[in-house]
Amino acid sequence: MRLSTRQHHAFTLVELLITVGIIALLLGLLIPIVSKARQASNLVTCTANLRQWGFAMHAYALSNESWLPRRGQGVDATTQIDRDADWFNSLPPLIEMTAYREAAALGHDPNSGIWVCPEAKAVSTPHRFNYAMNMWISPTQATSPDRLDSLGDASSMVFMADGPPGHCSTVPGRAQYSPDARHAGRVNICFLDGHVAAYGGAEIGCGVGDPMRPDVRWMVVNSAWPGPK
Secondary structure: OOOOOOOOOOOOHHHHHHHHHHHHHHHHHHHHHHHHHHHHHHHHHHHHHHHHHHHHHHHHHHHOOOEOOEOOOOOOOOOOOOOOOEHHHHOHHHHOOOOHHHHHHOOOOOOOHHHOOOOOOOOOOOOOOOEEEEOOOOOOOOOOOOEHHHOOOOOOEEEEEEOOOOOOEEOOOOOOOOOOOOEOOEEEEEEOOOOEEEEEHHHHOOOOOOOOOOOOEOOOOOOOOOOOO
């Protein structure tokens, strides 16, 4: 009887190089696709977060005879978190969340859920704010806050946007307080009517200044705040 023998075939160097090359090619094709998918997912998450803040703002206005919350500190990174009327303290309870100052006092991490944009970078400032209210609306210098029904077309007036690291309010201008175009060069903006849309950073004046677009309005006429210098 003749016994059959098995032949063991090892990869040659050429075959190994071809295999490695194919794997590298596939990775080169897949990595951009995965990266774009992640960016798209983060954009959706950020949009949903801003819609929630828009909903909270409308609930606040409904409960306060159309008055809007205060925008908190402007220009400088936020250090003052104890005022009741500032948006990050007055809006969270309306959507069953803890006010920012209370969460911070209890040692809880307020930087989760709708507070956080997935594309935002970690910061070393005392307080991390990924979203920031329009710096023109309800400034601390004004005797009273602005009213929702006194700012003109609600679909074009900015309420909140992707903010710069550590700032609770924002307006196009210098880089430190300008909106953050962190979604592949685009900024998510929530308007007073509650809708959210994305714009290129250059379109709305990131790092430069308000281009005075009629469809993306920041400035409040006759405001007590003189505007950024």
